[in-house]
Amino acid sequence: MAGKLYGIGVGPGDPELLTLKAARLIGEADIVAYPMNKAGKSVAFQIASTHIMENCETFGFYVPMSTDRRAANLAYDEAATRLRQYLDAGKKVVCLCEGDAFLYGSFVYIFERLTDEYKIEIIPALPAFVAASAALKIPILTQNEDLQIIPATLDEAILIDKMRTCNNIAIYKIGRHFAKIRQILAKLNLLEKSNLVEYVSQSQQKIIPMAATNEDTRPYFSMIIINRR
Amino acid sequence: MAGKLYGIGVGPGDPELLTLKAARLIGEADIVAYPMNKAGKSVAFQIASTHIMENCETFGFYVPMSTDRRAANLAYDEAATRLRQYLDAGKKVVCLCEGDAFLYGSFVYIFERLTDEYKIEIIPALPAFVAASAALKIPILTQNEDLQIIPATLDEAILIDKMRTCNNIAIYKIGRHFAKIRQILAKLNLLEKSNLVEYVSQSQQKIIPMAATNEDTRPYFSMIIINRR
Numbered sequence: 511m512a513g514k515l516y517g518i519g520v521g522p523g524d525p526e527l528l529t530l531k532a533a534r535l536i537g538e539a540d541i542v543a544y545p546m547n548k549a550g551k552s553v554a555f556q557i558a559s560t561h562i563m564e565n566c567e568t569f570g571f572y573v574p575m576s577t578d579r580r581a582a583n584l585a586y587d588e589a590a591t592r593l594r595q596y597l598d599a600g601k602k603v604v605c606l607c608e609g610d611a612f613l614y615g616s617f618v619y620i621f622e623r624l625t626d627e628y629k630i631e632i633i634p635a636l637p638a639f640v641a642a643s644a645a646l647k648i649p650i651l652t653q654n655e656d657l658q659i660i661p662a663t664l665d666e667a668i669l670i671d672k673m674r675t676c677n678n679i680a681i682y683k684i685g686r687h688f689a690k691i692r693q694i695l696a697k698l699n700l701l702e703k704s705n706l707v708e709y710v711s712q713s714q715q716k717i718i719p720m721a722a723t724n725e726d727t728r729p730y731f732s733m734i735i736i737n738r739r
Numbered sequence: 740m741a742g743k744l745y746g747i748g749v750g751p752g753d754p755e756l757l758t759l760k761a762a763r764l765i766g767e768a769d770i771v772a773y774p775m776n777k778a779g780k781s782v783a784f785q786i787a788s789t790h791i792m793e794n795c796e797t798f799g800f801y802v803p804m805s806t807d808r809r810a811a812n813l814a815y816d817e818a819a820t821r822l823r824q825y826l827d828a829g830k831k832v833v834c835l836c837e838g839d840a841f842l843y844g845s846f847v848y849i850f851e852r853l854t855d856e857y858k859i860e861i862i863p864a865l866p867a868f869v870a871a872s873a874a875l876k877i878p879i880l881t882q883n884e885d886l887q888i889i890p891a892t893l894d895e896a897i898l899i900d901k902m903r904t905c906n907n908i909a910i911y912k913i914g915r916h917f918a919k920i921r922q923i924l925a926k927l928n929l930l931e932k933s934n935l936v937e938y939v940s941q942s943q944q945k946i947i948p949m950a951a952t953n954e955d956t957r958p959y960f961s962m963i964i965i966n967r968r
Binding site for chain 2: 521524525526527528529530531533534610611612613614615618621625630631632633634635636637640641643644647648649650651652653654655656657658659660661663664671672675676711
């Protein structure tokens, strides 16, 4: 009998924002797998760590960060190969990921490799933008408003088109696209209605009004929330 | 010394999808307040109930459901008046709400009445659409995709305009707007890419492909998820 794989989002950073279900399943796991960086560090693992039992096997897999997806794809192939071994041995396997597994979550790359072969359950998690809204004390959606969640990676013209009419916007994947996004917000007269939220829900959380930033600002683990109302 | 008010979302329905933080704060509360219907029923209270301590005072306030907001506004005024009394007495007060407090959450109406007077903390929660994505086993956002969250209450022309280009769409507040939404999806050739998710994360959860519905379908506690990819 093959085992079962759980794709578990651990939320935006505060370990207390894990769901009860995620905490329980992490504690029941035979294996906890997680993506890590070159230095062997994993934010998802850190967030989940207090729930991992001593007799649980852990397995970190290094995923290179690059716009060239080939190296990352190879890393996910290798991780999937190892996960297959655990699953074929009938193990209960948890694969962690930051945020929500299916909202820009790294678990999607494991999911698409194994979904035709094994039982997989996705445990939904709290996405960063709701934590940012709570931190800002500005509702993200009220009454008949709409919200657009967009990646900063898109071309300027597409971003402007998407951002032109919606009430609220959450921009993910800021990184090296910060200057471009800042210019677009200035163009659309939205700087005064936008906030940069760094390390949301974590101890080093920082809220910076976009109007107080400049194009040289280097944001970390951040998103931009725009409330047009 | 005035007390503190916590706006706590309890997630989409499964009591295990509460966050650890929400569960802890509900357990520490002096007062737990919650909106209820005419019959005195409250989904939010049911979801949270196992965490409420015996010595905690509970306070349900009836909120009339109607497109005419006047009666509801009066109900929130009255609830706010009572919450002021608890807060002036220095109590730790929790106000529950379904889903996330700031994502179409009823707590917004309490928040806007009390935010200038008292310390309020928002505890973010898992929104229904990520639970729907997990249940469907279809990622809601991958790579450079975008997502639009829209209320079904908008006019047809506005809805069509908003839905024309985005990769993924989550439609909230379906209710009596179901036939209109279904017509729009047919017009945009999106019926085959859409699913109706009822009672997401609850025992009576039901997934119905939109192509298998007709305009007489009467959905309950539901949303529609559209994945264009």
